Amino acid sequence: MVKTRGEKVKIFDSTLRDGAQGEGISFSVLDKLKIVSLLDDLGIDYVEAGNPGSNPKDLEFFEKVATLPLKRVRLVAFGATRRRNILPQDDANIRSLLTANTPAVAIFGKSWDFQVTDVLNTTLKENLKMISSTIAYLVEQGKEVHFDAEHFYDGYQDNPSYALECLNAAAEAGAASLVLCDTRGASLPSFVREATRVVVETFPNIEIGIHSHNDISFADANSIVAVEEGARQVQGTLAGFGERCGNAFLASIIPTVQLKMGFSVIPEESLSKLTLIAHSVAEIANNPISHDKPYVGRSAFxxxxxxxxxxxxxxxxxxxxxxxxxxxxxxxxxx
Incomplete structure (x- = not known):
């Protein structure tokens, strides 16, 4: 993938949503407001702020965060595609995304045929309709919609044509980005590179993102190879904590992509705040950063x-x- 030096790679932080699913993590509304302010100060592009349809605490947070004088960050509400066999406007969870009053929304939908038939208990055709109608409805409501293709790499390995159909349904409905999720965190970098390259070549006119989990210790590596193949949005959590073994460690990925690869990620004047802000977020979560972590760990230098x-x-x-x-x-x- 040819890149222009200084080309932008966007950072999408999920500390308040995916990070909150980590064992022992529990944020108060005040905690979440503090973390948003810290991430804004660092120059993060997007902050996924929670799921208003499943957590009453998130509804209170969305009301209060609207009063913060944020300089850069775009807030994102998170939710699923509509339920099967109903209209998006009749789905209570979709309606709750609109009440969050965020400029952007992240919608996750199934892209692995096994998940569609055995977990959602619906047809492959209906799942495509669920993706397209949900995104189209939210776009009509003026939202910037990011499509998280859940289990994308597993789906691409088992049934690549269907996984790509799911992405196409989202793209045609008006999604701003297609985010490839390694939801089980078990993909090898060589496979992530191959699959991401195909997606970038298939969808040259839409932003491609990567969302990695760390179940076999490759979340960071998978994020980097995806950027090398043309992904221009990286999702993760600043301090790395998250469900099971955690998410991509953005405090390491940000300087690697900016300093080693020559992309523009966060403002140069903000990079020197990285260690302090990463530790501040970890302290609020009561989940300190290990001394041996790259770049920001106490023992890194x-x-x-x-x-x-x-x-x-x-x-x-x-x-x-x-x-x-x-x-x-x-x-x-x-x-």
Missing amino acids: AHKGGMHIDGVGKNPRSFEHIDPLKVGNERRLLM
């Missing part, structure tokens, strides 16, 4: 051992891949 300390003293490039100050971290010499 810690050096122990005479040869290493001597090398860093002569030239930091000998053992540091970036200046820690670029991400707001610091060099530590351990004696």
